[in-house]
Amino acid sequence: MTSIKIVTDSTADIPEELVQKYNIHVIPLNVHFGEEQFEDGISLKPKEFYAKLTSSEVMPKTSQPSPQQFEELYRQVATEKDDQILSIHLSSQMSGTMQAALIAKEELKNELAIHVYDSKRASYAIGIVVVEIAKLVAQGADLEACQKRLNELLKDTRVYFMVDTLEFLQKNGRIGKASALLGSLLKMKPILSLNEPGEVYPHEKVRGQKKAAARILALLKEEFGSGEVHVGISHAVNEELANELALEIKHQFNTQSVVLTEIGSVIGAHVGPGTVSLSMTNVEQA
Incomplete structure (x- = not known):
């Protein structure tokens, strides 16, 4: 039976309890303080980040995941060949994350069914959309219903x-x-x-x-x-x-x-x- 997998990135700022509850797969972006690199939400939690931001003399920089990291995650979440992946990400005007996801999709086009969406949003303005789609998946909605609702949410949020x-x-x-x-x-x-x-x-x-x-x-x-x-x-x-x-x-x-x-x-x-x-x-x- 086909199942739908939800992928987003760490900029959606979805609380961990909702990530776990709705089986949402999150790929982290990176934060750099000089030579130090951290994975957003994994090796650097929000409170730690703001404390570091206040004390650091270096302005942090950020970077997107690589296409290879997206490929690895897509292969990991698609446990069956017929699985459908809905991948919803940070505005392409703010980051190269969308581009990396699209490159990975192209590389895997003969293996997996991947649908990549530009949320045109950031933080929980992405998360509110992702969580609603994940709820639909949990209720047993099919791909068509999920994509219809996703397009509505991207328009109306x-x-x-x-x-x-x-x-x-x-x-x-x-x-x-x-x-x-x-x-x-x-x-x-x-x-x-x-x-x-x-x-x-x-x-x-x-x-x-x-x-x-x-x-x-x-x-x-x-x-x-x-x-x-x-x-x-x-x-x-x-x-x-x-x-x-x-x-x-x-x-x-x-x-x-x-x-x-x-x-x-x-x-x-x-x-x-x-x-x-x-x-x-x-x-x-x-």
Whole structure:
């Protein structure tokens, strides 16, 4: 019997309990502090990363897995020849991870059925999609149903985030269209999002973190209204605000699930400590 295997990468920031519960296979990206190299989420956990980031004189760099690593993982997860692999990854505008996955897919085209998707997102904005598809697989959905729902999620999921500083996005070259905000912030907090190609762009500026958080909730309320939603809140050592948002979201929205997660070392290297991201998508209608 054909089975569906779910593959993603460590930038999806999926809590370990959900990875285990839904049998999600995660390939790690790498973080480099000078000559030191770490595997995101494996040899460098979020709390360790942010402590190192604070004490290090070196700005961390990141790198994607190699095509060979993807080949190894695909062969490992496809235990039967008829298995179908859904491989969902970090925005191709931010990383070469997608390209590495596509090269591996091409190499294995005569062996395995691999379907690679560009999420055009980062952190739990990827994870919220991956987890929903993994739930469908666990319920026995077939490939067609999973791909249909995946395309819906990639179209309908929204993400907004706020950073303490644009320094990390700037220094790591991931600032995208948000570069227009440099030098003009003072006490303003940019509300950032990801556009259709999967680049960071500035949605608007708000004075202060609390007002920025309230504005993000208002933007999501405008789009999702009273419909039933899944919510993801990811943070970089800003658990207090993440918990406050979770309580407010449960009060304002019709939530089926709310997941809090830490932003891992790869995304954290680009957004910096203090960042909070909010992702939301509709619950599938029966």
